[in-house]
Amino acid sequence: MTExxxxxxxxxxxxxxxxxxxxxxxxxxxxxxxxxxGVMSDHGRRSTPETCPYLAEFIAMDMDERWLNRSPETMLETFHWYRGEGFDLIVEDLLGLPPGPGVVVEGFRLLPHLVEPLLVERRRAAWLLPTPEFRRFALESRGSTWQIAGRTSDPERALRNLLDRDRMFTDRLALEAASLGLPVIEVDGTMTENDVAERVTTAFGL
Incomplete structure (x- = not known):
């Protein structure tokens, strides 16, 4: 899409x-x-049960229904943003930006199969894929490990479910990006922030 x-x-x-x-x-x-x-709440308000049925189902659940009473596999398959719901609103927002410099768009909602048709060059996109160990360390260092799990009746099991779900999501991203010939960068404990920034900069040709 040239726009x-x-x-x-x-x-x-x-x-x-x-x-x-x-x-x-x-x-x-x-x-x-x-x-x-940062725009997920806004996109939720702009969505309807017809346009985002999985989001509507998620909103209707309590915290235990979301994170304890279902398997990580079911969580993966039914999580609205992982299904691509609301991606059209991301595109709508980008098309509505005023003329100016280029834009860096970031977030887990950028699924390879949705982004790929919009690329004028394949090197304009990259996916950062954390190892499970790095992801757990990163979340703990931010103090955000229990933000969701701690609001359930069994935080430890909820956290395991969340980590399993997100591990499977990362694996899915890796396979999908590879099948489309899109750049991926594995992030683990051996890489510094500078290392990752340089690899992305190189991938983008900046």
Whole structure:
């Protein structure tokens, strides 16, 4: 889509450092930043049960129904953002931005099969894929490990479910990006923030 030719896309699993890397690239190269996590509430309000049925079902559940009473596999298959619901609203927002510099878009909602048709060059997108160990360490260092799990009746089991679900999601991203010939960068404990930023910068040809 030529209207999005100035967009750079950073997708990937939770805890991979997408937000940090996107902020660094935006500041270094004079680009606008679009955080897909930051607009989730707005997109929820702009959605309907007809356009986002999985979101409607999720909203109707209590915390135990969401994170304890279902298997991680079911959580993966029914989580609305993982299904691509609301991606059209991301595109709508981007198309509505005023003329200006390029845009760095980041977030786990950027599924490879949805982004790929919008690319004018394949090197305009990259997916950061954390190892399970790195993801757990990253979330714990942020103090966010229990933000969701701690609101259930069994936080430890809820956390295991969440981590299993997100591990499977990351594996799915890796397979999907590879099948489409899109760049992936595995993030583990041996890489510094500078290392990841440089690899993304190189992938984008900036």
């Amino acid at each position: 999005l030719r100035s967009v750079y896309w950073i997708g990937g699993g939770s805890g991979a450092g997408k937000s940090t890397i996107a902020r660094r690239l935006a500041a270094r190269h004079g680009l606008r930043l679009y955080d897909t996590d």
